[in-house]
Amino acid sequence: xxxxxxxxxxxTRAHGEHGLVARALTRNDGVQPGYVRGGRSxxxxxxxxxxxxxxxxxxxxxxxxxxxxxxxxxxSRSVLHAEPLPAAGIIWVTALTATALPEAQPYPRLHDGxxxxxxxxxxxxxxxxxxxxxxxxxxxxxxxxGFGLDLSGCVATGATDDLAFVSPxxxxxxxxxxxxxxxxxxxxxxxxxxxxxxxxxxxxxAGLAITGHFLARDILIDRRAEPLAARERLVDRLKRAVA
Numbered sequence: 001x002x003x004x005x006x007x008x009x010x011x012t013r014a015h016g017e018h019g020l021v022a023r024a025l026t027r028n029d030g031v032q033p034g035y036v037r038g039g040r041s042x043x044x045x046x047x048x049x050x051x052x053x054x055x056x057x058x059x060x061x062x063x064x065x066x067x068x069x070x071x072x073x074x075x076s077r078s079v080l081h082a083e084p085l086p087a088a089g090i091i092w093v094t095a096l097t098a099t100a101l102p103e104a105q106p107y108p109r110l111h112d113g114x115x116x117x118x119x120x121x122x123x124x125x126x127x128x129x130x131x132x133x134x135x136x137x138x139x140x141x142x143x144x145x146g147f148g149l150d151l152s153g154c155v156a157t158g159a160t161d162d163l164a165f166v167s168p169x170x171x172x173x174x175x176x177x178x179x180x181x182x183x184x185x186x187x188x189x190x191x192x193x194x195x196x197x198x199x200x201x202x203x204x205x206a207g208l209a210i211t212g213h214f215l216a217r218d219i220l221i222d223r224r225a226e227p228l229a230a231r232e233r234l235v236d237r238l239k240r241a242v243a
Contacts, residue, residue, distance in 0.1 A: 001067060003029060006074060008114055010098035014040060021070060022048050023098050024056055029110040031103045034058045034069025044071065048096035051077040051118050061164045077122055082097040083243060086121050092135060093117055095227040103219060110144050111136045127241045131208075132192055132199045138211035139193070147171070147212070147218040151194060156179045165189050166198040166210050172198050187213070201242035208235055 007024035010031065015021045020039035025031050041049055045192040047054060053075040060067035080086040095115055101107060117137045118127065120130035121179040142148055153160045156178030165186035179186055187210045190203035199207060212231065220228050 001058065001063055001065075003032065003067075004057075005029065005056065006095075007032065007054055007056050007142040008111070008212040009048055009050050009054060009119070010094045011038075011050060012039065012048050018108060019064070020048070022071075023103075024054065025097060025107075025114060026056075027100070027108050028106050030107060031098065032056070032058055032067070032069075032099045033103065033229075034067045036069050036071060046076065046078045047071055047073045049078045049081060050078075051080070051090040053115075062210055078116060085127050085237050088230070088237055089121050089127075089130065089134060090118065092227065092230045092234045093137060094221075095230050096138070096141065096215070099224050099227050100145060103181055107144055110137075110141060113140045128198060128204075129206050131242070132197075134208040135193070135204070135211055138215060141219065142211070142214055145219060147214060147216065148176055149173075151189070163189055164196065168213055171214060204242055205235075205239060208238070 005026045007026045008098040010023045010025055012022045013018055014022045015035060015056055015096040016039055019035055019037050021033055022036050022039065023031055023033045036044060036048065057070045058067035067195060075138055077090065093114065114137065117133050120133045120153055124130040139149060149175045153173065154175040155162060155167060155170055155172030156174055159175045162175045163173040164176045165179045166189050167174055169188060173189060174186055188206045190199055190206040216228060
């Protein structure tokens with residue numbers, strides 16, 4: 001096995017006295033793990049922070065063997081880990097990707113979407129400029145893994161206008177007429193998920209509530225639920241930031 005390609009670092013864990021195992025998302029070969037000799041050194045530790053882009057070379061004698069990974073830094077976002085809100089966004093979105101995706105299966109749309117979210121976090125002067133992109137990425141991940149929401153029409157009436165709610169059971173949109181009498185049992189549907197653009201504070205929190213429900217129900221279950229704590233911390237900070 002030999003792979004040389006660019007990748008986004010998702011997660012690392014210590015392995016042995018000085019090394020670590022890194023998991024990184026490539027565009028055409030999916031999530032790839034690899035052992036980095038000396039990965040905990042002062043030189044390599046900043047290179048292997050989640051959210052950074054590297055050029056990785058994976059080598060293994062057999063498909064069953066954990067590959068040896070050598071890395072070259074391409075783009076660092078390490079400075080953002082010193083800022084609480086951007087750091088929380090990066091930690092959550094990379095942990096979600098690392099936990100949700102199976103290894104070695106290509107998800108080019110998710111690779112591009114993740115790169116877009118990380119670039120937005122890096123470029124935006126405040127959370128309002130990137131938090132909407134994060135919600136859209138969560139929706140994309142749900143869809144790519146087979147749990148997509150249908151916001152194209154009302155699941156109760158078939159109407160395509162005046163969509164105002166989302167069913168927590170089906171993940172389908174519901175119109176005001178179709179929701180009559182059941183509004184409290186439904187999620188409010190923020191307009192930015194249909195019309196695009198940047199959400200205001202209430203719409204952002206509504207979007208996070210929708211994606212959080214379906215991620216917890218369909219993706220981050222059983223032993224994979226650990227990253228939800230990172231999401232709770234992020235949502236807490238976002239609520240204070242956009243209030």
